[in-house]
Amino acid sequence: MNKGKGLKNGALLLLTAMMGFGIAGCGTTAADKSANTGAAPAPKTEQAAAKTDDKKEDKKLGGKLVVYSAGPKELAESIQKGYEAKTGVKVEMFQGTTGKILARMEAEKANPVVDVVVLASLPSAQGLKKSGLTLEYKNAANADKLVPDWSDKDGHFFGYSASALGIVYNTKQVKTPPKEWSDLAKDEWKGKVNIPDPALSGSALDFITGYLSTKGDGGWELFEQYKKNGVALAGANQEALDPVITGAKSIVAAGVDYMTYQAKAKGEPVDMVYPASGTVISPRPAAILKSSKNQDNAKAFIDYLLSDEAQKMVADTYLLPGRKDVKAKDRASVDQITQMKIDWTWMDTNGDAVTKKFTQMFK
Incomplete structure (x- = not known):
């Protein structure tokens, strides 16, 4: 569980070579039921609309998710197990340094397979966004509780720890x-x-x-x-x-x-x-790739990273939690470190x- 920008030239090739990858659309629409009289369908009530939204939020997940994660190893594994137990999604995890993650992505540029990357450097995530490789996710759960300077304001990456x-x-x-x-x-x-x-x-x-x-x-x-x-x-x-x-x-x-x-x-x-x-x-950002074939699962993974459960795991690993309302454990907190x-x-x-x-x- 340990750089677009700022790493060796091989990693930089990833950013240029992968630009232009399309994002697979997802989402469905439901038709209103109406009487068989030829009359126009009646508009949804607020209550009915709310029920539709609830169904969308509760949509059953399944299948797999490919995650490339910078360390620490024990945190990455704990998050993997917790997410799998919560969602039923099977996670395929590769762990390495940010440099190794980006090198692997470069090697796979002709057929990208990773859905979510968890890096150990904010500029690396900035570089991925700048090159058009990240997926915007504006409604991530608990994103409003994150340290603002550690995440992208447009929802392209989330500083879940530091x-x-x-x-x-x-x-x-x-x-x-x-x-x-x-x-x-x-x-x-x-x-x-x-x-x-x-x-x-x-x-x-x-x-x-x-x-x-x-x-x-x-x-x-x-x-x-x-x-x-x-x-x-x-x-x-x-x-x-x-x-x-x-x-x-x-x-x-x-x-x-x-x-x-x-x-x-x-x-x-x-x-x-x-x-x-x-x-x-140094914030540790997580981002969804536009080329992801499992975007619903990827969004659920980001939500899990920012959840109470995962943020406690972060604190237990002696990292600084990404959420402002979660306390660091047995270590200096952000306000005790001169930056x-x-x-x-x-x-x-x-x-x-x-x-x-x-x-x-x-x-």
Whole structure:
């Protein structure tokens, strides 16, 4: 359960190649019954119309739904089981990073099969919408309770959860943790820091592009200092965290908080700091694809993601719930994390270029 924009060139081809896919229409109309007298059918009463709407809402679902989901694995599986039990729909699930999800979609572009994508980066969903690949769903249940900045106002994607990026450290090796992003360029941390690869981690890309959107070109100086200080590009989020858990490294720069809280709850020697200068909270959006062959099932899946039941699952996984009325569990809440004033539009537009430059810098 873990990018259109901002990932390697292969993912970008997906967006251009899949443009123009039509949306299969759905929906039926019911004819009014009238007496066999040749008279015009009588108009529906409000009560009759309401009954018709109820029947539409209660329409029996069935068949299957194909979902490609970024992690966490246990959350994706819990949501899958809960949705299947509630609807009777069989879910075919592929789990991977946002980069792997988009690469798979590219490989299937001639015959798309996925109905719903759950990504780990808002700009990725923005890119899918911009390329005309997402289906508008304006009447999603509980959408009005979502954090507005995490979702599309036109209903093309829904930020059902979020994670924040911070400085993750091994508590056995680090007694006085660094407090700011710039601290990681100091000699005491030379060769001891990992950073996730923005080509594989949507949240890492959100941090890097978010930081640059606030600092401008001058922001590259920090990452140049990281490179000189031996900061290592270490795969996706879990690959960057694991060496810190084992003690092979001391710190993750732009580490994902929910993974840290999960590991800490299991007794691993890790904790994290959110720099006072600000960080990025990375929404995790879900979107229905226009090419979906199971649109009713897909809409029901979005409804389930935003339900009380699924939002509790989100909180239990140490993610930030997407709904404002659902509390985070045993972790810092949104109002306890200082955020940078980032520009999501800039991040979406410049994600590919930033990824290419960053990965070349750290080769």
